[in-house]
Amino acid sequence: MNETMKTLFGLFGGLAIFLFGMNQMSDALQKAAGERMKKILAMFTSNPVRGVLAGALVTAVLQSSSATTVMAIGFVSAGLMTLPQAISVIFGANIGTTMTAQLIAFDINDYIYPIIFVGFLTNFIGKKEKTKSIGTVILSFGLLFLGISTMSSVMKPLANSPVFIHMLEKVADIPVLGVLVGLCMTLVVQSSSATIAVLQNFAAQAGPNGHSLLGLAGAIPVLLGDNIGTTITALLASLGGSRNAKRTAIAHSIFNISGTLLFIWFVKPYAHLITMISPHGAETAVISRQIANAHTGFNLTMTILWTPLLWLMVKIVMRILPETEAEKKARLGTSRVIMYLDDSVINQPAAALQLVVEEAMNLGNRIGEVLRELPAVVRGDQKSEKVMASIEESKELHKAILDYMTKLYANGVLNEDQAHKANGIMYIVDEIDRIRHVCHNVIDISTQDQTGGFSYSAKAISDVNKSLMSTLNMYFATLEVIATGDVSRIHEIKNIKNTLVQFNVNIQNRHLKRVAKGECAKELTASFAELISNIDRITSNCDNILEAVNGHLNLNELRAIEDHVMPSELSLNM
Incomplete structure (x- = not known):
């Protein structure tokens, strides 16, 4: 050479x-x-x-x-x-x-x-x-x-x-x-x-x-x-x-x-x-x-x-590079389903996980808005099509988060600590998505009853509204714990959950008494029980999320913005 x-x-x-x-x-x-x-x-x-x-x-x-x-x-x-x-x-x-x-x-x-x-x-x-x-x-x-x-x-x-x-x-x-x-x-x-x-x-x-x-x-x-x-x-x-x-x-x-x-x-x-x-x-x-x-x-x-x-x-x-119409709409507040995920940062796991957490909170707030509309749907005051559209968007968002996390895992860029946090995020996102499924069930039950010409009595509607609003408060309190990392509230929220479960048992007993007196249609007994059972499932999903966060996972350390969750007031108003 x-x-x-x-x-x-x-x-x-x-x-x-x-x-x-x-x-x-x-x-x-x-x-x-x-x-x-x-x-x-x-x-x-x-x-x-x-x-x-x-x-x-x-x-x-x-x-x-x-x-x-x-x-x-x-x-x-x-x-x-x-x-x-x-x-x-x-x-x-x-x-x-x-x-x-x-x-x-x-x-x-x-x-x-x-x-x-x-x-x-x-x-x-x-x-x-x-x-x-x-x-x-x-x-x-x-x-x-x-x-x-x-x-x-x-x-x-x-x-x-x-x-x-x-x-x-x-x-x-x-x-x-x-x-x-x-x-x-x-x-x-x-x-x-x-x-x-x-x-x-x-x-x-x-x-x-x-x-x-x-x-x-x-x-x-x-x-x-x-x-x-x-x-x-x-x-x-x-x-x-x-x-x-x-x-x-x-x-x-x-x-x-x-x-x-x-x-x-x-x-x-x-x-x-x-x-x-x-x-x-x-x-x-x-x-x-x-x-x-x-x-x-x-x-x-x-x-x-x-x-x-x-x-x-x-x-x-x-x-x-002037602003496009799509960018202008986004800047002016036109809602986007996927707000944070960006494939360009897949190879930067620290940044990518932060975007996933923000998107998870976005999913959480979207499901919260669906929960907020449920009492009106049960009463028949709100058309179910609009709420179902929000549920479908949340389903799309959940899939986008899972796909993004799959890419993160496939790239092999996560270290041991990041992989542990990623698993925790996945668990929480899946629990939130299960609440989406429950909301879908509640709407289906209410829609079928209304289509069949049946309606709940005023007392039954009042009981369901109280249960749904208390569940909504518990749900947003759970999101706050995720967002802030303040685990000191978990015991308080769990007590509310136990009280709410007992309240739902009382609701069903009162309904059966009304049926016996002829105040409520007996044809609604099964659907009413299923409705209350689904509300109970939401409280269980919240409880599962709290268990994941308590002492095991702090998503607040992965977040960049703090004003991402609507404040809640923990009260039952029963």
Whole structure:
């Protein structure tokens, strides 16, 4: 094998190790810290500055701007985050992603193999999934630097190649050419972190004169091209996504393209500034850190410039991709059956589970509205068709949640803790759906009686109304426990359930007495008993949900919004 092939294979092999280490580290960090990072995104985006800080922190911890972007886009699609909030998060993600370059700038060649060994040992010996994830992070961190070391070793012979030196001189002398080189590199590799790592290694090679082959002024245009390249990758990835996904990707592109158009005129002064604020020493020894600082400085400067102009960015992306009629109807409050689920975040389990919980609460509230209409249906004051339409929509929503959860399981992205929570969510969603079935039964019973020309006496209607309204209160109190995680109310709700069950027994006894006196039609005896039995089933379903939540499952920690459940008053009014 000739020297050229050895160099190429070494370069691409090192790049492969680097990319593998980077991806594994990001995945492991998401498993270990994804829940907390998701909470930060959900809680700290109330204004643009906090959105920027949240985006920067989450990306710096997860080592993946893509993960942060996908979470933000998913929250926008679900209505948990506005487009301006998502764009501010993207601004922050641009700052956070520069942490990778800062890490690469450290010289830890002497410690690479000990780090890999410690990471492997922690992963191999660890029993808990979180410990294994931490081991994977350490191991991947070592692999990342092993890839860099491999690339660095094979690049050394290039420093003596006249052809290669001539090419680099062209790039250094023509900034636009440097931008194009960086752009093409990122489009080929599909990772700006990887291309910046390659750039840092190239620049750290000493030429015949002992100085950097590229120099900081030559590296900055390539760096700018890398930043544009990563936004084009995001644009391509958003093509199959929602319009808000496309708008967020466009905002990301505008951010970096506008920055390049600005910085390209001040390359040498900017290089001089970075040299002044970076560590001093031999150029080849410090240029990797200088490039990392230039990368951070570029994104920090553009974030400071764009954050006060967030309104303008939103206006630009909305002009490029105007609001559709469907979006307008959704914004104006036209009801949607599926409000939160978004397939684009399936690979981000922390965010995906949050959307599932919000959709489960949406299902819960829809069934609550059906329960609220049941007394009128039983009285004959409300046409059953309208309520049945709501029941069918709830059935569709339940199926959508199950399908979404199936995709989550099939992807294999859930860790042990997330899988446990997912099982709990599934159980609660199924119990809520059983209440939907019961509501369907109550409507069927009432409709059949009314169609047959029979009607309950005023006293029977009064008793059923009291029972249904008390059941409704118990149901919403149960939803509140799910939404808030306040298990202190469970004992109170269970007492109400026991009282309600006894009340329903009394209702049936009173009905039989009325039948004996001729006050109620004897033909309604069986249907009345079935009606009360179904109401009892609702209280049992609520009890099952409370048992699942009590000490085993706290869905409140997975939620982003707090005003999602109608307040209840626990009273029987009997």
